[in-house]
Amino acid sequence: MIAALDNILIFVKVAQFESISKAALSLGMPISMVSRRLSVLESGLGVSLVRRTTHRSMEFEAGHHDRGRTAVIGDREPLVIR
Numbered sequence: 735m736i737a738a739l740d741n742i743l744i745f746v747k748v749a750q751f752e753s754i755s756k757a758a759l760s761l762g763m764p765i766s767m768v769s770r771r772l773s774v775l776e777s778g779l780g781v782s783l784v785r786r787t788t789h790r791s792m793e794f795e796a797g798h799h800d801r802g803r804t805a806v807i808g809d810r811e812p813l814v815i816r
Contacts, residue, residue, distance in 0.1 A: 741775040744768055745783055754786065 747757040748768065758768040769786070776783050 738775070738778065741771045741778075744771045745775055748772065748784060754784075 744757065744761065744763075747760055748754055751757045751760065754768050754772070755765050758765040761768065772783065
């Protein structure tokens with residue numbers, strides 16, 4: 735269960751930065767691990783959350799977020815998605 739919540743937090747960071755590499759840097763994780771954890775989350779949910787591109791911005795699919803919303807998961811600090 736904790737791993738699933740961590741994967742959601744990783745997705746929230748990717749959404750916040752609109753970049754897997756920037757999220758990985760922020761989290762202190764290798765880019766490949768962030769991408770892999772997103773894939774595990776997508777597989778578990780049965781949906782594609784982001785479309786990985788080689789461009790700066792990411793295209794959000796089922797993971798489309800509303801600007802200005804706050805994600806609070808468990809007892810972790812709130813993450814504001816801008």
